[in-house]
Amino acid sequence: MVTIDLSRTDITTANTRIRDCGRDRQDVEIINPDARHNIGVGLVEPITVRVRGSAGYFCGGLSDSAHYEIEHNAGWAVGDNIYSGSVVVGGNAGAIAGVAIRGAEIVVRGNMGSRAGQVMKAGTLCCGGNAAFMAGYMMYGGRIIVLGDAAAKVGQDMSAGEIFVGGKIESLGNDTMIVDMEPGERDDIMAFLERYKLNYKGDFTKIINAGKKLRYANQEPRARPQPFFVSSNSNNYWNPKVQEDIWIKGEVGRYRIRGYGASKPVPHLNDIAFVKDVTAVHYKPEDLKDINLKTTIGGRYGAKPLSLSMPVMIAPMSFGALSRSVKIALARASRLSGISENTGEGGMLDEARAEADQLIFQCLSGRLGWNVKDMQRADAIEIYISQGAKPGLGGQLMAKKVTPELAAIRGIPVGIDLRSPSRHPDVLGADDLVIKVQEFREATMHKVPLGIKMGAGRVNDDIKIAYKDGFDFVELDGLQGSTGAASTEVLENVGIPTLSAVQEAVDGLKEINAGDDMDLVMMGGIKDGVDVVKMLALGADCTSVGTSAIIAGGCIACMQCHVGTCPVGIATQDKVHEARYDIDLQSQNIHRYFESLRWQIASITKALGYDDVHRVNRDDLVALTPEAADITGLPLLSEHPALHKPELGLEVLNRKAG
Amino acid sequence: MCGIAGVLYKQAGNHDIGKTLIDMLDGCQHRGPDSTGFALYGEDKDLLQLRFIVPTEETARNLAQENIATLLARHGATIKSEQSVGCSYQIAVDFDGDLLAFTRDVEDHAKLVSVGHTLDIIKDDGTAHELDAIYHVGEVRGTHGIGHVRLATESAVRPEAAHPFWATGFEDIAIVHNGQITNYWKMRRRLERRKFAFHTDNDSELVAVYLADKLAQGETLDSVLETAIADLDGTFSFLVSTPTQIGYAKDNLAAKPMVLFETDDMIAIASEEVSLNRLFPGQSINSSEPAPGTFHTWSRSI
Numbered sequence A: 001m002v003t004i005d006l007s008r009t010d011i012t013t014a015n016t017r018i019r020d021c022g023r024d025r026q027d028v029e030i031i032n033p034d035a036r037h038n039i040g041v042g043l044v045e046p047i048t049v050r051v052r053g054s055a056g057y058f059c060g061g062l063s064d065s066a067h068y069e070i071e072h073n074a075g076w077a078v079g080d081n082i083y084s085g086s087v088v089v090g091g092n093a094g095a096i097a098g099v100a101i102r103g104a105e106i107v108v109r110g111n112m113g114s115r116a117g118q119v120m121k122a123g124t125l126c127c128g129g130n131a132a133f134m135a136g137y138m139m140y141g142g143r144i145i146v147l148g149d150a151a152a153k154v155g156q157d158m159s160a161g162e163i164f165v166g167g168k169i170e171s172l173g174n175d176t177m178i179v180d181m182e183p184g185e186r187d188d189i190m191a192f193l194e195r196y197k198l199n200y201k202g203d204f205t206k207i208i209n210a211g212k213k214l215r216y217a218n219q220e221p222r223a224r225p226q227p228f229f230v231s232s233n234s235n236n237y238w239n240p241k242v243q244e245d246i247w248i249k250g251e252v253g254r255y256r257i258r259g260y261g262a263s264k265p266v267p268h269l270n271d272i273a274f275v276k277d278v279t280a281v282h283y284k285p286e287d288l289k290d291i292n293l294k295t296t297i298g299g300r301y302g303a304k305p306l307s308l309s310m311p312v313m314i315a316p317m318s319f320g321a322l323s324r325s326v327k328i329a330l331a332r333a334s335r336l337s338g339i340s341e342n343t344g345e346g347g348m349l350d351e352a353r354a355e356a357d358q359l360i361f362q363c364l365s366g367r368l369g370w371n372v373k374d375m376q377r378a379d380a381i382e383i384y385i386s387q388g389a390k391p392g393l394g395g396q397l398m399a400k401k402v403t404p405e406l407a408a409i410r411g412i413p414v415g416i417d418l419r420s421p422s423r424h425p426d427v428l429g430a431d432d433l434v435i436k437v438q439e440f441r442e443a444t445m446h447k448v449p450l451g452i453k454m455g456a457g458r459v460n461d462d463i464k465i466a467y468k469d470g471f472d473f474v475e476l477d478g479l480q481g482s483t484g485a486a487s488t489e490v491l492e493n494v495g496i497p498t499l500s501a502v503q504e505a506v507d508g509l510k511e512i513n514a515g516d517d518m519d520l521v522m523m524g525g526i527k528d529g530v531d532v533v534k535m536l537a538l539g540a541d542c543t544s545v546g547t548s549a550i551i552a553g554g555c556i557a558c559m560q561c562h563v564g565t566c567p568v569g570i571a572t573q574d575k576v577h578e579a580r581y582d583i584d585l586q587s588q589n590i591h592r593y594f595e596s597l598r599w600q601i602a603s604i605t606k607a608l609g610y611d612d613v614h615r616v617n618r619d620d621l622v623a624l625t626p627e628a629a630d631i632t633g634l635p636l637l638s639e640h641p642a643l644h645k646p647e648l649g650l651e652v653l654n655r656k657a658g
Numbered sequence B: 001m002c003g004i005a006g007v008l009y010k011q012a013g014n015h016d017i018g019k020t021l022i023d024m025l026d027g028c029q030h031r032g033p034d035s036t037g038f039a040l041y042g043e044d045k046d047l048l049q050l051r052f053i054v055p056t057e058e059t060a061r062n063l064a065q066e067n068i069a070t071l072l073a074r075h076g077a078t079i080k081s082e083q084s085v086g087c088s089y090q091i092a093v094d095f096d097g098d099l100l101a102f103t104r105d106v107e108d109h110a111k112l113v114s115v116g117h118t119l120d121i122i123k124d125d126g127t128a129h130e131l132d133a134i135y136h137v138g139e140v141r142g143t144h145g146i147g148h149v150r151l152a153t154e155s156a157v158r159p160e161a162a163h164p165f166w167a168t169g170f171e172d173i174a175i176v177h178n179g180q181i182t183n184y185w186k187m188r189r190r191l192e193r194r195k196f197a198f199h200t201d202n203d204s205e206l207v208a209v210y211l212a213d214k215l216a217q218g219e220t221l222d223s224v225l226e227t228a229i230a231d232l233d234g235t236f237s238f239l240v241s242t243p244t245q246i247g248y249a250k251d252n253l254a255a256k257p258m259v260l261f262e263t264d265d266m267i268a269i270a271s272e273e274v275s276l277n278r279l280f281p282g283q284s285i286n287s288s289e290p291a292p293g294t295f296h297t298w299s300r301s302i
């Protein structure tokens, strides 16, 4: 046994030593823990870590097959997301004990704080004392055993799993019910208690999900698709898409759900132009080989940055919203073009990992498919707070797409209308997020960049929080960002346009003198290399493309992504539909589309007079509309001081804009 | 977006409150690296103690201090002692007029951050240890105090936006708060109608004014905290201190952390156990986490 004294060892050094001990199969004893955070995080070896005292937040979190014995208390989120192994807490545990566990055994001998077992998927969370309010909140599976009393709202919004309470139950949560125990269940529990030497002779009340809210009562009818151009092209009130919406609402009696992003016109990159007439210049590829497009993302704190061949990433899109085949095609195209792919919500596919050279692994509030092993094989980690299509809401996946295969990787019941939580269980403010960031760093040995994905809302505030909380990069998604499924009203109306978002972000960072060490990746309606260069000139370091990559790979913009029967096999989990998707062909199409971006980005950079795309700047831009000028602070074309210099070619632009 | 800490020694006397709070806040400084603040309760002084935030640049500071002197003279308050330290100007005055009218006027013209016969609020940009180096917080002795570390999100990083907040118009009351009051404007408009002035957009200032107003109407600290939980919307854990008491209130959603530890001699409350454990290094303590929607108060012996 190796002893580590936390009064003289910082937590990163301690965790490195714990991992070394794991490889040597040596148990570890932690002395003077004094409730420090992140003890033993990221351990994936079957050793025992004994904490001689109290532990802080996330003790034993993001681990697999290890055992932890905490003599006294544990802070928030003890055993966060453990895959297998065990944690025994001798005293009390703070809020969200056993959050998002995937199969471990967690025993708290004393009381546990609120929201214990939130979004847990499997395994057992057992409490010898009382459980504070909302035990089993949003759980997807596994069992919670409470020997004492349970406070209000037991099992609130649970989808599956079982909760057994020995003592009094203050009240039941939404959509739960009390049922009789199955034969053998009590014996199982007793054997478990015996194993952990918990003495209990009394009875249990068993609580499960009542199944009334797992599916929308009224399903969306099969409508003749009104594609994106129908809904976005005409700005009149009662266009066919609006009519369709109203008819269908008349049928289902609720908000509608659809795929894609906002279709209403908002100020965008089309409303700004380059000061120089870049259209006059025509370059051949060989003229462009000295133009630097290389982009590194995420080096702020010394992690190995993503190294992109151009300032473009693939946007986060889940296996779930998209079929396996599409995720493979995207991963392959990302490798062929030297850029990065992103898992989105819902776990990492082995095939996608193998295909992509650089893969970002995304962590969402429901922790669906989230696990330490995939974290440790990712090239970057990204915490999702929200997205441009639906800021403030979690992911949504309609039942048709929740197949057994998909449910298994996410750790959820098959065939529910999955509405992921809108908040992270352990991030209820910028202050908690600091500790979460530290946990992720510990789990990945500080080696991979850590990013945050945000939908554009209060960007000016949020970007400062991202900076102060120590992220390496921000992926910021404007109103136009797309999704696989969201309510129409939210898609169209919540959030601010990408153009406003980038400006607020740049201004916000300037206000706190942040310098440029945190990288800003902008997304939401980026359709070509022209948009990429404009974004960089406005102050972004990189862009990411989702919808355009999907369209390059065969999407016909019918906006039926939520239905699960995508006609071209993209937004589907149905094998028959997916079979229509030709991975080889479409990965090449996507790759060629990326190469067209590369050529455009390089050409414009050269035409603007630079040999490095990262040197383009605001002076290269002019606003074409008063709205775009107001949003960005760029000069309006008609008021531009250089307007009367014909050598700048502004007449050309002016004629076009006019 | 912050961390909070509070300590109260049950026996009256000269306890090491400054050092205790520095340790506790240093323990949770990761929750708020931008600014730090202390509300410390020492002996009951005859003179009214005021602390203002003033510019650090000399000419501006002199001007601000002259203005303050003129203001005070207008209200018949005579300065008996004065001291400039860090970003603050600390004075003791002889004053026995209407405190509410006095502070309302003074606050309109100067950044008054602490008023009381026992209370002193020290706050500035920087960490607990950085403040200690300037203000010698570690030397302060007394019976109880509360403290705060802040990560500025919505409001700017300025010393006056740091916590604790004194309850404008009412001496010797301070609060620290972790969370977000979502019915801020609704509550603020109601208090403004009743002639309370707000000097920041910080929701914690609202909590201070809200509590002070109720206390001034003669309610007990317990009943004030009880109504606060019902009236304030959002996520919060806050601490309040009076010349003899310290108390907490926690929102109904238990969204912000708070743990406490009580012995026969003292009570310590903090956002995280790591702060409590700073007071008992190498030992395990029997801390507890208050239930959602609860409050509690403790008094020192008089």
Ligand code: SF4
Residues within 6 Å of the ligand: A259, A550, A554, A555, A556, A557, A558, A559, A560, A561, A562, A565, A566, A567, A568, A569, A570, A571
């Ligand atoms: S083709 Fe498929 S991916 Fe494209 S909009 Fe239609 S359903 Fe969605």
